[in-house]
Amino acid sequence: MDLLEGLNPQQRQAVTCAEGPVLVLAGPGSGKTRVLTHRVAYLVREVGVRAGNILAVTFTNKAAREMKARLSHLLGAECEALTIGTFHATCARILRREGTLLGFAPSYTIYDDDDQQAVIKRILKEMNLDDKAYRPGAVLSVISKAKNDLIGPDEFVPKSYREGVIARIYLRYQQALKESNAMDFDDLLTNTVALWQQFPDVLERYRSRYRYVLVDEFQDTNAAQYVLLKQLAAQHRNLFVVADEDQSIYSWRGADFRNIQRFREDFPEAPTILLEQNYRSTQTILDAANAVISRNTRRTPKRLVTERDRGTPLVVHEAYDEQEEGQYVVREIQRLVGEEGFRPGDCAVMYRTNAQSRAVEEAFVRAGMRYKLVGATRFYQRREIKDALAYLRIVYNPADSASLSRVINVPPRGLGPQTAEALFAWAGEQGISVWEALHRLRQAEQGDEPMAHPLSARAVKPLLAFLALWESLVEESKSLDVASILQLVLERTDYQAYLNDGTEEGRDRWDNVMELLNVASQYANMENSLGVFLQEVSLVADVDELGDQPDTPVLLTLHMAKGLEFPVVFIIGLEEGILPHSRSSGSPEELEEERRLFYVGMTRAKDHLYLVHAFRRASYGRSAPSQKSRFLRDIPHHLTGGERRTWPTRPSAALRVEPVAAPKPREDARPAPPSAPTFAPGDRVVHPKFGVGTVVESRIVSDDEQVTVAFPSNGTKKLLARLAKLEKVR
DNA sequence: GACATCTGAATTTTT
């Protein structure tokens, strides 16, 4: 296959200039993924670079996966040796190997937002600070900002009394993470930078390994990431970055598109290649997007052109309120599918804030139409999933105190907040982990010489019972894979009984846990499956889940839409206060970022673009009139079919989506359950522990059969056929 | 210590 076939001259240039730094400024839809993959393939096939010497960094795991998939087509087996991943995943892997140099065991835990909050809350308590005055979220955002700028707790210079306090929290927070053998997201980057700074020989190793570095979405890198790249590429200078400043939408997370300027200064020999040819959208959509983005002052003017025809005008639509907005969208999708030959999966609905999805979802449900909601469902954020993962984490990394405090009393075992706090404080005083503290407690209680400890007599027994449970899990986990460990955890903690409170919610939660077990079982035949599983699970993002989904419309935020494309795009909530968001209209910089966000959304569309706003909108309970977004005024009239509205004919029969007996929409695709239950009510069964019993009910849950059995001597139990060794008896 | 009920407070985007 000719790697250059079908590429335009600019793309070709980007693919083939082999040595030295390169800056590619790529507009939306200009085929930059193609350029990146073909360049990697070109380096390997034509230049003779060894695949093992190439590092490609992407923004999401999904992008990494896609790139790998494409490269396996282009390169075959050779692509296995490539390193392709997000900054975070790549750093996490490096730190697994080298983290001991910084004092982190390879089993370190990656803390997510909730874990971070938990740590901060504990510190606030410890320092006797009011969590109203120092809201954990606010404190964390200051800390995160500092980390993104590579400012450690020691270098943090407070500019106010408040910041002085935060500086002390920051210091304590880093200590706490270290004690827990844990890192937060930002630490993955900063610790890698620190590692390379402090150990030049290690840096040297990675420099000679990653001789060619390619970076996607470079405009969304932060200072730490930029330093990382500079460290790596300082000598060989083979740094290839692809950027679009107009699509920089993560400045609130520390991203700084001025890195593009820095790159130009630090690598002055780099040629700049412009990709302005758009292969995605109609000229009308591009013209509208150009009109919007050209209002931004801080940018290099670009002209996006396409060879496609003008296409249809944009549709600007005013709905009465958010309900009708949703109904309008659904009805329009139905029309496009019914009359214009689009598939449901061709359509995407985009919005500024997750809360906006609700009304749209309701409209889909009312219409009996399936849809896929990206994010918000947040599988890995669910309580039961986090509990299960926390168990796995303390098994893998017994120092992990945030996970421990999460599950120490889940299910309830008599270890309430008082006891937990006393235990943690006692461990803290002695400078040891809770794991060790519990061992000391056992010695004190069972050893010959009694030792003083602050734990109440009543708490000792459940504490020691918990330690025994924990120890047995740690011990047995050594010879088991993740899925088996998880099963063991579920059995030993009787977690199912805890979740199954008879409500539908309880059943759903258990289903989720089974789904997690399902995911875990995919890691079965792997070296260190527990560690691999935990790491990958810590780094998944919502967009990553947007895989081979059923053919349904997709609902997602504008942020998550970056990098995607759809034949039909609806952007809803085009109102002042929402887009631009009220929290981001303070400074011109923020306003420009809001505009970029809108631009990103518009340029996702291939054929049809709908811009929808509502006359009034309810925000938490109260409904109020709204004003249409200033961004709409930037679009020339001749590009839209004029503005349409469907009210005040409300309530109009034409608009109402008729409720249909709706199949319950599933937000997450599940594998098809096994066919029929093997057990039926009335069956007599025998269980190794509970003895003989009678089946009350049996149903398929996820991919296992859940059997409810009444045991005369042990009461009624819900059992999983896969776990419990149930046998039918005559 | 566990659970139910009440209150009031806060709402952006997420690797």
Place this chain on the structure above:
DNA sequence: TTCAGATGTC
């Protein structure tokens, strides 16, 4: 509207 935290009861 939703949710976390506080309060009250057993």
